Amino acid sequence: MLDIKNLRENFNDIKKMLSRRGYNLDQDRFESLDEKRKILQISVENLQADRNKLSSEYGKLKSSGEDVDELKITIDKTNSELDEKDNELQILLKEIQNFLLDIPNIPDQSVPDGKDENDNVVIKKCGSITATNTLDHLEITKDIDTDMAAKIAGSRFSVLKGELPKLQRALISFMIDNAVKNGYEEYYVPFMANTDSLIGTGQLPKFEDDLFKTTENLYLIPTAEVPLTNIFRDEFVSEVELPIKVTSHTPCFRSEAGSYGKDTRGLIRQHQFEKIELVQITNPNDSMACLENLLSNACEILDLLELPYQVVELCSGDLGFSSTKTYDIEVWMPSQNKYREISSCSNFSDFQARRSNIKFKNKDGNHFVHTINGSGLAVGRCLIALIENNFNGSGGINIPKPLQPYLDTALLSVN
RNA sequence: GGAGAGUUGGCUGAGUGGUCGAAAGCGCCUCCCUGCUAAGGAGGUAACUGGGUAACUGGUUCGAGGGUUCGAAUCCCUCACUCUCCGCCA
Incomplete structure (x- = not known):
């Protein structure tokens, strides 16, 4: 939410800045x-x-x-x-x-102009593409069972079998341990959230269709960003403790209402997926530096797993509703012969803080914090990337060194 | 699910119809004293918001929403949450 006083005083400037993202005020x-x-x-x-x-x-x-x-x-x-x-x-x-x-956040000045994802700017490419495999993850292994999931729940779900549940747990533990090493405090949080929480982080009222709602008027969380950020809702945080860094592993639930027919095959786009989320509550003065820090924390996972990826800066027209600046991290998917999003790291400036009333005091008065968050990483997509990039051509997935202690093996067999 | 108690400022906590945005303590800020440290003294300190260039001045808020009343933190109703006891349960 924008500051109404700011809007009264600088209407034309704000209107101009919002038009960069295609919003007509x-x-x-x-x-x-x-x-x-x-x-x-x-x-x-x-x-x-x-x-x-x-x-x-x-x-x-x-x-x-x-x-x-x-x-x-x-x-x-x-x-x-x-x-x-x-x-x-x-x-x-x-x-x-x-x-x-209803008004989206104002794009930061540094955000490149553009209309849609075609105008996003690749700012970094890391790792080398070595995979010769072109099979996709469903062709490589029958241990991802969508038929079984369809019987249980319907489309856009999957069952993992064989060694894959263990591989997924390994990835989760590895990512959380890395986040903790980087100064994030781990939380276990509710997987459902109330209306106030979802308004606070910006999913409601505008994007209710993307969410699953329970009969108790709770929503299944679409990301741990919701519970993690709302830990601080209606609180004063201490200025000296900023930035506060928190993380959690949760399942995420998305209705994918607007994406019928899109990515219907495999694990790419599911109603339920595992994700590690990184959240920082920051001082407005250094929120951009914190965004860079969070981005590097997320990239580090892919560096360590030796998966090729690129970092893309979203153009003004492709920014999410609440974001003032966003980097997407995209991992190489051999079967699709392209990079696919595995994390989205955003600075929300005071947009969420204003909606959720998260402030700190200092001698100049009370101020809204800035909130930053990003996936570190989406586990399902990471699992696919690992399977497809590291397939040895004959029923085995090469396990990168940092992950080996979690699995006690350098080569995982799949059926 | 049943019975009872509670929800007040950054925090603890008093307040049962007007003089209460609210005692006291803690914390925080400013100043004084003590050559450092510890301790002590004086004052200040809720949030949100309107009008005004400003000085200043108005309004709202005591878990949420309704109601009674000229007037509600205070009385009544509904709901949410917390705690205790009982039941059930991983």
Whole structure:
């Protein structure tokens, strides 16, 4: 959510910056809403002040035994006028709130101009593509069983069998251990979240269709970003402790409502997948440096696993709703002969902090923190990348050195 | 699932119809004293928000939402959450 004061004062600048990401900020609507608000609010608050004064007068008269009938008539008149105006104001405020909740974050100045993913900029390529294999993960191993999953739950799920559940656990432990080594505190968190939490991180109200909702009015989390960030909702954090770094491994649940027919084969796009999330709560002064730090923490995993990848900076038109700057990390998928997203690292500036009310105090006053997060990494996609890049051509997956202690082997057999 | 107790500022905690945005303590900030340290003294310190160039000044908020009342932290109703006991359970 943007700062309404900032919006009043710098409307044209903000409108221009938002147009970079293809968002049209409706000036007439905002100005007419805000103008009406100002007039109504002044009259409501004046009436409230009147009522407060009259009521205390009433109390004094009453306690000294004087006649209050005449005053009562004035009070009743004031109150009924107040009721009417206040109702109007509440409706108007709700409209303004909805208007604000709908506005995406402002792209950082450093973000390159562009319309869609074709204008994203590759800023780094790491590792060398050595795989000669062109089989995809379902062809390499029958241990990823989508038929079995379909019987249990339907499409876009999978069952892992054989050595693969263990390989997945190894990846999870490896990633968490690495995050902890880099100063992140590990949390185990709820896999469901309430409405306030999801508004806080920006999934609601706009993207409800992407979420699974339970009958208890809870949502399955689409990412651990939601619980991890909401740990701090409505809290003052201590300035000296910034940046606060937290991590968690969770399953993630996404309805994938908008992607029918897309990536239907294999593990790429599932309703449920495992992910390690990295979150930093930072001082606004150094949030960009923290983003670089978090990005390097995520890249380190792929470096250690010796998987080839590239880092892409998203252009203004491809930025997510809440983000001011985003790097995607894309890992090489031999079967698709291209790089596929395995992590998205974003600086949300004060956008989420404002929605979730996360602040710190210092002698200049109270300030919203900046929030940064990214996957470190998406485990399912990492599993595929490992299988496809490290397939030895005859039922074996070569296990990179740092992962070997978790599996007690350098070569994992698959069926 | 049943019974009871609770939810107040950054934190602990008092407050049962107007003088309460709220005692006290802790924390924090400024200053003083002590040559350092420890301790002590004085003052300040809730959040959000409107109007105003400003000085300043108004409003809202005591878990959430309704209600009673001229007036609600305080009384009533509904809901959420926390704690205790019972039941059930991995």
